[in-house]
Amino acid sequence: MMKFADNSCSKTVSYIGEADGKETPEDVSSLLDRLALIPFDFSIDDSGSSAQEHGACCSKNVMRKQRHWEKIVVAKKSKRRQEKERRKAKQSGDVSGGTDAQHSKKFLKALTKKRLLEAKDSGPKLCIDLSMTDHMSKKEISRLAAQIGRLYGSNKKAAKPFWLYLTGLVENSLLYDECVRMNDGFVHYLVESTEDHFLDLFPLEMIIYLTPDSDLVLQDINPTKVYVLGGLVDESVQKKVTYQKAKDHGLHTARLPIQEYMVKKDNVKNYHSEILAINQVFDILRTYCETRSWPEALRAGVSPGKGFVLQDEITLEN
Numbered sequence: 438m439m440k441f442a443d444n445s446c447s448k449t450v451s452y453i454g455e456a457d458g459k460e461t462p463e464d465v466s467s468l469l470d471r472l473a474l475i476p477f478d479f480s481i482d483d484s485g486s487s488a489q490e491h492g493a494c495c496s497k498n499v500m501r502k503q504r505h506w507e508k509i510v511v512a513k514k515s516k517r518r519q520e521k522e523r524r525k526a527k528q529s530g531d532v533s534g535g536t537d538a539q540h541s542k543k544f545l546k547a548l549t550k551k552r553l554l555e556a557k558d559s560g561p562k563l564c565i566d567l568s569m570t571d572h573m574s575k576k577e578i579s580r581l582a583a584q585i586g587r588l589y590g591s592n593k594k595a596a597k598p599f600w601l602y603l604t605g606l607v608e609n610s611l612l613y614d615e616c617v618r619m620n621d622g623f624v625h626y627l628v629e630s631t632e633d634h635f636l637d638l639f640p641l642e643m644i645i646y647l648t649p650d651s652d653l654v655l656q657d658i659n660p661t662k663v664y665v666l667g668g669l670v671d672e673s674v675q676k677k678v679t680y681q682k683a684k685d686h687g688l689h690t691a692r693l694p695i696q697e698y699m700v701k702k703d704n705v706k707n708y709h710s711e712i713l714a715i716n717q718v719f720d721i722l723r724t725y726c727e728t729r730s731w732p733e734a735l736r737a738g739v740s741p742g743k744g745f746v747l748q749d750e751i752t753l754e755n
């Protein structure tokens with residue numbers, strides 16, 4: 438309770454809830470409104486000059502306090518208005534920004550879906566042969582699942598995506614479960630996923646098994662062929678598994694043209710390997726389709742850790 442009083446003027450005005458000095462703007466407005474309504478009696482008792490002076494002094498005090506409150510109210514109102522405008526501006530900015538972002542996100546998603554589905558009819562075909570999980574440890578299977586996710590992610594970003602086949606993928610197998618666990622939305626991937634073996638899906642003459650051990654070099658990518666990658670992560674390097682498999686079935690094979698465009702680079706461990714992970718092989722194929730340049734493609738997929746650099750890079754260094 439705050440008392441706003443002047444006994445000599447016979448006026449006592451009480452306001453509830455203001456004693457803590459935390460008046461809200463509403464309190465202040467209400468105070469001002471009430472002040473406006475108070476019938477201040479400024480008529481001074483004529484009985485004596487000192488009383489007259491006292492009355493004048495008191496009425497001045499009241500006026501001063503009123504002006505003081507008026508200033509506060511005006512300041513608070515203007516501050517409130519400014520804040521409201523700022524909030525409004527921010528909100529309208531956010532809303533339109535949000536809608537744009539949502540639109541473009543939806544639009545991009547639809548565009549990706551369209552491109553992937555178009556690839557089903559006219560894109561190059563890539564099959565991951567997942568029938569060799571017996572050759573791998575649990576840890577290797579997990580790594581293979583992660584590589585499948587990366588490969589799919591890369592295909593989604595491609596200007597010219599491949600149509601992907603995951604063959605020999607048995608539902609509820611360890612690999613399948615790992616794919617679901619490690620890759621968001623795996624069950625909705627726009628790929629052909631089947632338990633069938635790739636040999637039962639495509640005519641043999643259509644198949645080119647990519648294997649690092651092939652004697653033949655991949656020259657180009659032909660949309661009428663199916664390029665098969667061995668779904669293998671062989672940390673304890675199992676040599677020639679896919680090469681042998683392809684030979685056993687009389688399939689065409691090819692290796693990436695690493696030796697043709699790259700040279701070995703000295704490194705501490707003297708390590709040089711042409712055996713890449715499936716997602717790295719895919720990045721090379723994808724980049725080749727987009728650029729028609731093997732050096733560009735190899736740059737995209739052969740990591741420095743493999744101990745190879747492009748021929749022109751070594752020339753630049755010397």
Ligand SMILES: C[S@@+](CC[C@H](N)C(=O)[O-])C[C@H]1O[C@@H](n2cnc3c(N)ncnc32)[C@H](O)[C@@H]1O
Binds near residue numbers: 671692711
């Ligand atoms: C980690 S590698 C497995 C290597 C394994 N020793 C084998 O017998 O294929 C996974 C797959 O990527 C493909 N790949 C890796 N490096 C390749 C290369 N230099 N050329 C062609 N294909 C390659 C092959 O399809 C291979 O099966």
